Amino acid sequence: MEPVSTEHVTAFRRFNRYFTRRIGALDDHYLGQDRPLGEARLLFEIGDGISLRELRTRLGLDAGYLSRMTKALEAQGMVGVRVHPDDSRSRIVELTPAGRVELKEQQRRANALVSDLLGGLTPGQRTDLTDAMATTRRLLRLAAITVRLVDAASTDARACLDAYAADIDARFPEGFDPADLVRPEEVSGDAGAFFVAYEEGLPVGCGALRRLEPGVGEIRHVWVHPEARRLGLARRLLGALEREASARRLSVVRLDTHAALSEAQAMYRACGYTEIPRYDDNVYASHWFEKRLS
Template identity: 50%
Template sequence: MVETVRRFNRTVTQRVGALDDSYLARDRPLAQSRLLWEIGPAGAEVAALRTRLDLDAGYLSRLLRTLEGAGLVVVGPGESDGRVRTVRLTDAGRVEWHLLDGRSDELAWSVLAPLTDGQRARLTSAMAEVERLLMASLVTIGPCHPGEPRARACLRAYARELAKRFDVGFDLSRGGVDEQELVPPAGLFLVATVSTEAVGCGALRLPPGEPAEIKRLWVSASVRGLGVGRRLLGELERHAAAAGATSVRLDTNRTLTEAMRLYRAEGYHEIPRYNDNPYAHHWFAKPLC
């Protein structure tokens, strides 16, 4: 199995990667093309680009200056936060972007073209499988101080999503969870990351004299369905058990049906209301062995 993975890494990653890069880097340096592509017709925030492409702030700034100099993008002030700047493609930039997009299509087609129909179907389904499983295995889960940027990014995304899904909106500060409660030994905050991007989180409170409680369980849409939520939940439970808890409990909103499915599948059962969280409709608990 290890041998298969190694062969795959060697041939596929190297060869296809090189081909891909050479297609992208035809008119301008690779980093510029990649950045231009990543900005996209919808525009993007500079901070988001930095984490997605894992670039040094100075280097990114310089790249943006070059693209701006070439008349391909404009960097303007952010919408809500004046420090976060947003990049948009100009008309010329949009033309370039479509050119890159076309090349990407062309490259993809050149892979499919020499194959028979049957081979094509087998190749694409195998590719989808590899991508899915690889993504799942590239997710690493580890503890993180809730004040760290990665944790903050998760909590922001968590709040943004709940605000969108709840009929009444959502305000993180009304959750009644103090940051200090999520630092060992009083609790734990876990973050799931893919390369440098945070794609999920989960928190555990260990209030003395009360059962352990799970809060802030969130998984980014980009990795949903790969078992990340399950892994986060399991890690939190393991930590709670190690700290001596005999059970964990949690609350949830009626709109979060996937979450409730997960809880039930993992052995949680519904219990009566145990707090006055204004956003909660259901309360669950699970005994720890």
Template identity: 75%
Template sequence: MRPTTEPVAVDDVRVLRRFNRYFTRRIGVLDDHYLGQDRPLGEARLLFEVGDGASLRELRTRLGLDAGYLSRMVKALEAQGLVRVRVHPGDSRLRVAELTPAGRDEVTEQNRRANGLAEGLLSGLSPAQRGELTAAVTVTERLLRLAAITVEVVDGASRDARATLAAYAADIDERFPEGFDPAALVRPGEVSGRTGAFLVAYEEGRAVGCGALRRLAPRVGEIRHVWVHPGARRLGLARRILDGLERAAVERGYGTVRLDTHAALTEAQALYRACGYTEIPRYDENVYAAHWFEKRLARPGADGRAGNR
């Protein structure tokens, strides 16, 4: 599920492509001897990612590589004495790649050269300009991460749905002064099918967020358990999940959605207000709730424009 947005402007595409071409050339990505070492960027990056050890499955997901291509690179690095592969001690189905002493030495040298390249680039700028550049890079990384995350509708009883709900419950159990009882979580049947939906956000194959929608009353849906993994926060992902839940509500015929939140979740309250939710009187008996919100939804009109439902 991707956010519904205006078509991407041609100029925006052109600017991003121009930056990609300049940056890849500037840091030597196109050279078969990346950073002056005797290997292309792909092999150098694989050595870096192996680090203290990683399964081939994890490397394939993290780097977005085809299994056959990854296997060929690993074999090439094995033949050079830089990597060794063994069976995972706890799971015979997994193979784990580890750096040899020679491999660790090469990664150390790779890091030294990469740091030198970065310092060389930054040295041509004043301190104020360096601050401006690093701030811009931070924003760029955040937005590119958000752009790459997908939000998908999954069955409420699926493994990822239950895993993210468990993580949500553990998270708020620590934040609520009174703790949290997992028995208060939505049931799979409530958030599946024609009247409900369960959304999971994925980053590089990992589930990093969730949100649920269930029927509350005729033409009224309720949003529950909007959660983002700590490592994926401050990207704008909670807003993306909330938007997906609202669109799922419209698709299921709900003209209004409601939700509640705990007094301790001040950031959630700010998000809901920023997204057009209005605080209303208590509508449920949720013992963890201190604030209740409602939002009227819009749906595409007959002419394709948004119309109020």
């Protein structure tokens, strides 16, 4: 990894300071007008029926703390609580009509505040601001994602592979049989490696490397969660897989891809892969690529 220059760090921290102190505080301020901030946030996160369990993990709250806040909101008539239909240990919170009204009002006020702020800008400046924010967010999300080597048999790896299989099953005209996924033993130990990308602790992408023949590796199942696409994550996964291949003294990596995945093909080309003749008998493949690692 290239060292991070001081200017970038300074610029980042300047922005962080400015934004959190001056702008971000707005949000908490209007939210906290009618009720404690914690409760307001809770109200916001409770869409239409969510289990306490999920709320707790999503917001990272203490169970007791959450229980009490929920009770307070219930006493105010903002939410209703009922037992989970499938698991009577768990409970489901949902907004009451009054809660919905309250939330809507909260949103209205927040929007008015933002409208007010943006009103000082010309339409062109507003567009520029929106674009710059989108870029900032995209790159920050990408930066905050970590790619880790994991056991291909782990829960997270399975979850990614299952999502990947369902994904391409829907995109390939001929469908996709999950039995054609790599087996864990093909991508662990000396045979290969499996990487999972995490955002906020949740798996949002994966990629597999397996030894094809001496000095040659194969990259398979590079997948990115729909919510994490267009960030540049596939490239990062590819980079991690290539570094792993280099470390394993593989001088060449190959991969194949389906005709339906044209964006993927464009990406492989952009990442230095060149098309080669068929090297396997993968029934789903229509294009084959190779990259020589330095």
